[in-house]
Amino acid sequence: xxxxxxxxxxxxxxxxxxxxxxxxxxxxxxxxxxxxxxxxxxxxxxxxxxxxxxxxxxxxxxxxxxxxxxxxxxxxxxxxxxxxxxxxxxxxxxxxxxxxxxxxxxxxxxxxxxxxxxxxxxxxxxxxxxxxxxxxxxxxxxxxxxxxxxxxxxxxxxxxxxxxxxxxxxxxxxxxxxxxxxxxxxxxxxxxxxxxxxxxxxxxxxxxxxxxxxxxxxxxxxxxxxxxxxxxxxxxxxxxxxxxxxxxxxxxxxxxxxxxxxxxxxxxxxxxxxxxxxxxxxxxxxxxxxxxxxxxxxxxxxxxxxxxxx
Amino acid sequence: xxxxxxxxxxxxxxxxxxxxxxxxxxxxxxxxxxxxxxxxxxxxxxxxxxxxxxxxxxxxxxxxxxxxxxxxxxxxxxxxxxxxxxxxxxxxxxxxxxxxxxxxxxxxxxxxxxxxxxxxxxxxxxxxxxxxxxxxxxxxxxxxxxxxxxxxxxxxxxxxxxxxxxxxxxxxxxxxxxxxxxxxxxxxxxxxxxxxxxxxxxxxxxxxxxxxxxxxxxxxxxxxxxxxxxxxxxxxxxxxxxxxxxxxxxxxxxxxxxxxxxxxxxxxxxxxxxxxxxxxxxxxxxxxxxxxxxxxxxxxxxxxxxxxxx
Amino acid sequence: xxxxxxxxxxxxxxxxxxxxxxxxxxxxxxxxxxxxxxxxxxxxxxxxxxxxxxxxxxxxxxxxxxxxxxxxxxxxxxxxxxxxxxxxxxxxxxxxxxxxxxxxxxxxxxxxxxxxxxxxxxxxxxxxxxxxxxxxxxxxxxxxxxxxxxxxxxxxxxxxxxxxxxxxxxxxxxxxxxxxxxxxxxxxxxxxxxxxxxxxxxxxxxxxxxxxxxxxxxxxxxxxxxxxxxxxxxxxxxxxxxxxxxxxxxxxxxxxxxxxxxxxxxxxxxxxxxxxxxxxxxxxxxxxxxxxxxxxxxxxxxxxxxxxxx
Numbered sequence: 001x002x003x004x005x006x007x008x009x010x011x012x013x014x015x016x017x018x019x020x021x022x023x024x025x026x027x028x029x030x031x032x033x034x035x036x037x038x039x040x041x042x043x044x045x046x047x048x049x050x051x052x053x054x055x056x057x058x059x060x061x062x063x064x065x066x067x068x069x070x071x072x073x074x075x076x077x078x079x080x081x082x083x084x085x086x087x088x089x090x091x092x093x094x095x096x097x098x099x100x101x102x103x104x105x106x107x108x109x110x111x112x113x114x115x116x117x118x119x120x121x122x123x124x125x126x127x128x129x130x131x132x133x134x135x136x137x138x139x140x141x142x143x144x145x146x147x148x149x150x151x152x153x154x155x156x157x158x159x160x161x162x163x164x165x166x167x168x169x170x171x172x173x174x175x176x177x178x179x180x181x182x183x184x185x186x187x188x189x190x191x192x193x194x195x196x197x198x199x200x201x202x203x204x205x206x207x208x209x210x211x212x213x214x215x216x217x218x219x220x221x222x223x224x225x226x227x228x229x230x231x232x233x234x235x236x237x238x239x240x241x242x243x244x245x246x247x248x249x250x251x252x253x254x255x256x257x258x259x260x261x262x263x264x265x266x267x268x269x270x271x272x273x274x275x276x277x278x279x280x281x282x283x284x285x286x287x288x289x290x291x292x293x294x295x296x297x298x299x300x301x302x303x304x305x306x307x308x309x310x
Numbered sequence: 311x312x313x314x315x316x317x318x319x320x321x322x323x324x325x326x327x328x329x330x331x332x333x334x335x336x337x338x339x340x341x342x343x344x345x346x347x348x349x350x351x352x353x354x355x356x357x358x359x360x361x362x363x364x365x366x367x368x369x370x371x372x373x374x375x376x377x378x379x380x381x382x383x384x385x386x387x388x389x390x391x392x393x394x395x396x397x398x399x400x401x402x403x404x405x406x407x408x409x410x411x412x413x414x415x416x417x418x419x420x421x422x423x424x425x426x427x428x429x430x431x432x433x434x435x436x437x438x439x440x441x442x443x444x445x446x447x448x449x450x451x452x453x454x455x456x457x458x459x460x461x462x463x464x465x466x467x468x469x470x471x472x473x474x475x476x477x478x479x480x481x482x483x484x485x486x487x488x489x490x491x492x493x494x495x496x497x498x499x500x501x502x503x504x505x506x507x508x509x510x511x512x513x514x515x516x517x518x519x520x521x522x523x524x525x526x527x528x529x530x531x532x533x534x535x536x537x538x539x540x541x542x543x544x545x546x547x548x549x550x551x552x553x554x555x556x557x558x559x560x561x562x563x564x565x566x567x568x569x570x571x572x573x574x575x576x577x578x579x580x581x582x583x584x585x586x587x588x589x590x591x592x593x594x595x596x597x598x599x600x601x602x603x604x605x606x607x608x609x610x611x612x613x614x615x616x617x618x619x620x
Numbered sequence: 621x622x623x624x625x626x627x628x629x630x631x632x633x634x635x636x637x638x639x640x641x642x643x644x645x646x647x648x649x650x651x652x653x654x655x656x657x658x659x660x661x662x663x664x665x666x667x668x669x670x671x672x673x674x675x676x677x678x679x680x681x682x683x684x685x686x687x688x689x690x691x692x693x694x695x696x697x698x699x700x701x702x703x704x705x706x707x708x709x710x711x712x713x714x715x716x717x718x719x720x721x722x723x724x725x726x727x728x729x730x731x732x733x734x735x736x737x738x739x740x741x742x743x744x745x746x747x748x749x750x751x752x753x754x755x756x757x758x759x760x761x762x763x764x765x766x767x768x769x770x771x772x773x774x775x776x777x778x779x780x781x782x783x784x785x786x787x788x789x790x791x792x793x794x795x796x797x798x799x800x801x802x803x804x805x806x807x808x809x810x811x812x813x814x815x816x817x818x819x820x821x822x823x824x825x826x827x828x829x830x831x832x833x834x835x836x837x838x839x840x841x842x843x844x845x846x847x848x849x850x851x852x853x854x855x856x857x858x859x860x861x862x863x864x865x866x867x868x869x870x871x872x873x874x875x876x877x878x879x880x881x882x883x884x885x886x887x888x889x890x891x892x893x894x895x896x897x898x899x900x901x902x903x904x905x906x907x908x909x910x911x912x913x914x915x916x917x918x919x920x921x922x923x924x925x926x927x928x929x930x
Contacts (some may be wrong), residue, residue: 035353042655043654043655045683045686045687047679053387053390055385055388055407056406058383059357059383059385059407059410059411060410062383062410063355063383063411066381066383067355072383073678073679073682073686073692075675075678076385076387076696077390077696077697078675080673080697086850086889086891087889087891088888088889092888092889092890095907096676096888096907096910097675097676097679099910099911099913100680100682100683100914101683230396268398268406269396269397269402270398270402271396271397271398287405287406287409290405290409291409293409294410344663345662345663348663363697363700365669365698365717366716366717368693368695369667369693369720369721372693372720373665373693373720373721376665376691377665382693386695386696386697387697387700540706578708578716579706579707579708579712579716580708580712581706581707597716597719600715600716600719601719603719604719604720
């Protein structure tokens with residue numbers, strides 16, 4: 001296991017058995033009492049380097065480390081650090097921080113630089129979101145949430161909505177879902193924010209059934225999973241009518257289109273694309289998704305550093 | 311107890327018996343050796359979210375958590391975090407961070423938003439200073455210092471000086487003192503920086519005796535407690551002569567006006583409003599006040615998360 | 621010992637027996653297993669205050685504390701904190717933070733202010749780099765690396781290159797080397813970046829043999845230690861031809877000039893002044909130097925707070 005998850009840079013590293021192993025490990029860790037869990041990374045140190053600040057994701061990882069009994073050293077704003085400004089390469093950063101920590105969780109703006117530099121790291125690197133690249137732990141926790149909430153990942157109809165062009169969480173999630181049989185995806189997005197062509201081709205080649213929905217209702221009607229994401233309309237000035245935001249927002253009125261077993265996910269933060277009135281519906285799974293994220297990140301770090309499950 | 315202190319948002323929540331319980335708990339924690347104290351929050355995680363950076367207050371809370379054996383995840387500059395910039399609501403922040411932490415200590419710019427959002431939090435929220443609103447833990451530690459230094463809180467004459475308009479520590483302190491019998495307050499401040507009218511009325515209605523002093527000497531002469539605060543004269547350009555600063559500054563010469571049992575407090579940081587030459591006088595209690603703050607914050611967190619006193 | 625290292629502000633505090641004691645302590649800590657090491661600062665809290673952000677140095681100190689079982693409270697960007705902006709003095713900062721922590725590690729821009737304020741601190745202060753002043757722990761880890769790699773510190777020829785004017789690591793290292801007998805130093809630098817005159821005089825008076833080399837090859841030929849540092853050519857616009865950078869950069873071609881036992885050190889970060897092709901040579905000691913830094917900082921903190929060696 002330790003060999004199987006050395007770095008976690010892209011969902012491409014995670015095949016279906018490994019995803020299962022991580023979900024089972026997450027369940028197992030969830031079942032431990034706090035004191036038992038804190039023996040797993042006792043004495044281990046994890047560094048969190050955020051070149052783009054993200055309180056939410058950083059706190060999720062840091063809590064995961066602490067819940068496993070490890071310690072954290074962190075940089076909330078690594079780009080402001082003098083050595084980064086001085087032009088130090090990321091491989092030197094990894095070689096140096098790898099002397100201080102047993103693993104490095106990093107949010108960096110460039111997936112390619114990350115992939116290249118990771119080869120020089122003496123310790124495991126976890127990608128905590130890389131520019132418009134990948135966000136593998138988000139995809140793992142999304143899939144874990146689908147499994148926990150619906151009991152399966154296979155043969156599902158998933159509506160994926162919002163910004164599919166720049167949304168790294170969507171990119172990672174679709175790549176991961178493509179590994180499971182029979183997943184059909186309905187896409188709904190403003191015209192300029194569709195999936196990148198090469199990603200659409202890659203996913204189709206992997207056997208994922210993709211179709212574009214003409215409107216929100218068509219996208220979600222009868223879906224098993226609705227995966228909503230945020231659209232930065234301010235980026236689309238001139239291309240999309242800003243009043244169009246309501247066409248992409250999920251409200252209480254849409255709930256009638258969803259089966260009782262359906263679940264609504266969102267990587268958060270949300271702004272207006274899911275109305276707060278939806279929160280109280282049992283199908284709104286996004287806050288449970290946050291908690292699952294904690295356990296999935298615990299599972300990943302435990303698989304990297306904690307050794308065999310007892 | 312646990313029920314009594316769920317959130318700590320305003321001093322209005324704290325009645326006299328609860329203040330006593332917290333002061334006694336602070337004394338009890340002070341008496342424990344370090345190892346014993348560290349069993350109190352063992353395995354607990356506290357998040358510190360500072361939307362306005364404040365090293366001093368954040369470190370006070372974080373040390374309190376660590377001294378009790380808990381762990382900290384923190385955001386030194388939460389406003390720079392991407393999700394805050396993206397427009398996420400504070401209630402979503404609390405719902406998310408409440409999945410990672412057992413309590414949240416927050417410095418936020420808006421007391422009203424804080425009060426509203428706290429209702430959605432799954433975990434206790436501690437207000438670590440909210441804009442021009444409240445700073446309840448500062449008031450608790452101020453009162454704790456008065457009690458430790460003078461042996462009582464009742465029937466005292468307290469000179470409160472400096473910026474009484476924007477000073478949230480003064481607002482919280484006066485509200486808390488109003489709950490104790492027989493406290494008389496002398497106010498001394500530049501004309502434009504008096505107590506807000508509605509607060510003055512609220513305090514008078516609570517039975518606090520307030521009078522305005524014409525000068526510093528009249529304010530402090532024979533007082534039991536002198537509570538000095540910082541004035542931002544740069545804010546008052548055109549309204550107050552900047553050379554007036556010396557009228558509001560406490561120097562060695564003033565010490566003769568104070569009884570031997572009197573004590574000088576300051577929430578810190580100070581700039582020039584207490585001359586360093588005062589520091590060595592035993593009546594200068596502001597650095598002991600800092601240490602009391604550590605124990606009062608330990609007491610509050612212990613009451614929230616640590617369970618019954620042994 | 622505890623008395624001997626109260627603060628660590630300048631290398632001038634460290635005489636040869638104390639350097640030996642710290643190096644031996646570093647070796648001893650290195651030999652402990654992680655669990656044993658974590659008993660040394662159990663229950664102790666160290667504050668890290670970085671007025672100039674430096675992820676690398678901060679993480680080194682924080683890992684050192686955690687490896688010894690202590691806890692950390694930290695400010696990644698202390699200058700942004702409100703109290704610093706409000707004009708609080710550094711002695712007040714130390715008196716306050718000294719209530720929260722058992723020691724304070726600080727990077728501050730002004731060595732003189734640091735020296736003065738430290739006298740008011742109730743807890744030990746560790747200088748983690750002060751403007752163009754000193755960086756004593758870097759010098760200690762440099763000397764520790766020389767000893768570990770070459771087996772001795774005495775009677776060595778050391779080539780010191782790069783920015784010798786503003787480079788505080790060079791200043792501290794030369795002052796420390798001057799305490800050991802028979803060290804000969806060859807300096808190589810752009811004309812405007814020589815050693816400050818008063819430092820050169822101070823070092824010569826201490827018995828350090830200094831000579832200036834005309835080119836890189838002359839500086840390093842037959843040297844036991846090559847200490848390379850970064851030059852900020854952008855600072856030298858108009859004074860030095862920016863194309864001159866290659867004259868000061870160490871490449872694979874230079875390795876033939878060095879004896880097999882020679883070692884190349886660098887305080888890092890590096891930009892182009894050591895080509896990555898040098899990294900694989902066994903004489904390239906700069907990443908081992910990083911690891912030695914962790915153990916030297918553990919040794920210093922342990923000498924301050926951990927009590928007697930067992």
